Amino acid sequence: MSASTTPTQSTPDSSPTGAGDVASTVPAQAASAAPATSYEAKFRVWRGDAEGGDLKDFAVEVNEGEVVLDIIHRLQATQASDLAVRWNCKAGKCGSCSAEINGRPRLLCMTRMSTFTREETITVTPLRAFPVVRDLVTNVNFNYQKAREVPAFVPPPGVAAGEYRMQQVDVERSQEFRKCIECFLCQDTCHVVRDHEENKTSFAGPRFLMRVAELDMHPLDAAEETGLDRQTTAQDEHGLGYCNITKCCTEVCPEGIKITDNALIPLKERVADKKYDPLVWLGNKIRRRTTG
Numbered sequence: 001m002s003a004s005t006t007p008t009q010s011t012p013d014s015s016p017t018g019a020g021d022v023a024s025t026v027p028a029q030a031a032s033a034a035p036a037t038s039y040e041a042k043f044r045v046w047r048g049d050a051e052g053g054d055l056k057d058f059a060v061e062v063n064e065g066e067v068v069l070d071i072i073h074r075l076q077a078t079q080a081s082d083l084a085v086r087w088n089c090k091a092g093k094c095g096s097c098s099a100e101i102n103g104r105p106r107l108l109c110m111t112r113m114s115t116f117t118r119e120e121t122i123t124v125t126p127l128r129a130f131p132v133v134r135d136l137v138t139n140v141n142f143n144y145q146k147a148r149e150v151p152a153f154v155p156p157p158g159v160a161a162g163e164y165r166m167q168q169v170d171v172e173r174s175q176e177f178r179k180c181i182e183c184f185l186c187q188d189t190c191h192v193v194r195d196h197e198e199n200k201t202s203f204a205g206p207r208f209l210m211r212v213a214e215l216d217m218h219p220l221d222a223a224e225e226t227g228l229d230r231q232t233t234a235q236d237e238h239g240l241g242y243c244n245i246t247k248c249c250t251e252v253c254p255e256g257i258k259i260t261d262n263a264l265i266p267l268k269e270r271v272a273d274k275k276y277d278p279l280v281w282l283g284n285k286i287r288r289r290t291t292g
């Protein structure tokens with residue numbers, strides 16, 4: 001995920017909402033009459049750093065078709081020029097603008113203002129599961145650390161790069177997982193680490209358990225031939241057993257990936273098969289003997 005923490009970054013004119021460059025449009029709007037559809041929204045934004053902070057109240061202009069990120073940019077441009085927020089694409093694709101809106105993990109750039117009533121106060125806070133750097137920017141290094149702990153794809157022996165062949169039916173499920181934009185909203189919402197900092201060392205989180213599942217389902221992954229048992233490591237090293245399939249991760253995924261149903265539950269089933277099914281156990285034992 002590429003990201004910028006520059007708090008005064010201007011808004012590119014690539015908005016799906018057509019909102020344009022906030023820094024240049026706000027003074028112009030102030031000079032002319034505001035569009036009839038404009039109104040002032042009540043925003044409560046967390047300001048602070050690793051030492052501590054507080055929620056601050058703002059009233060900010062909202063125009064038709066805008067998203068929460070537009071309003072945060074207008075806040076930067078007009079009232080809080082040092083407000084830190086991370087964003088890049090403003091199109092729901094870079095995964096940078098993750099934060100919590102009214103306590104729910106969401107992308108700022110994909111949350112339309114029209115989903116709120118004009119009367120309600122919209123509270124924007126940083127991701128709760130990760131340490132705050134400043135304002136809405138958190139340190140998501142936990143996720144990069146967990147990514148490094150998942151062993152990479154093991155190429156099949158004797159097949160040259162460029163000669164890999166797979167049936168579409170064999171890759172359909174893992175293709176869904178490749179839609180991940182690494183926004184880490186699922187990591188933030190998962191109660192295993194959200195309320196239990198102490199679990200972070202032994203739990204990879206839904207995004208990276210899904211990565212283990214993807215590799216385990218990969219038709220060409222040759223990990224097992226090198227002695228790497230992805231199912232056992234999912235349980236013993238990446239903390240699959242902590243997951244009690246609440247599906248909260250699936251609910252917040254902006255890509256609509258069915259993390260629990262299509263990755264975590266099948267991975268749990270594979271682990272259970274390996275551990276408790278006597279036929280699978282016997283088959284694996286024989287296979288190990290003949291290949292060993």
Ligand code: SF4
Pocket residue numbers: 189190191192205206242243244245246247248249250260264
């Ligand atoms: S389903 Fe599992 S990984 Fe997803 S939020 Fe619930 S406990 Fe966490």
Ligand code: SF4
Pocket residue numbers: 179180181182183184185186187207249252253254255256257259
């Ligand atoms: S699985 Fe979904 S919620 Fe989790 S990091 Fe990827 S895109 Fe974000």
Ligand code: FES
Pocket residue numbers: 087088089090091092093094095096097098107108109110
């Ligand atoms: S700015 Fe890229 S996902 Fe929101």
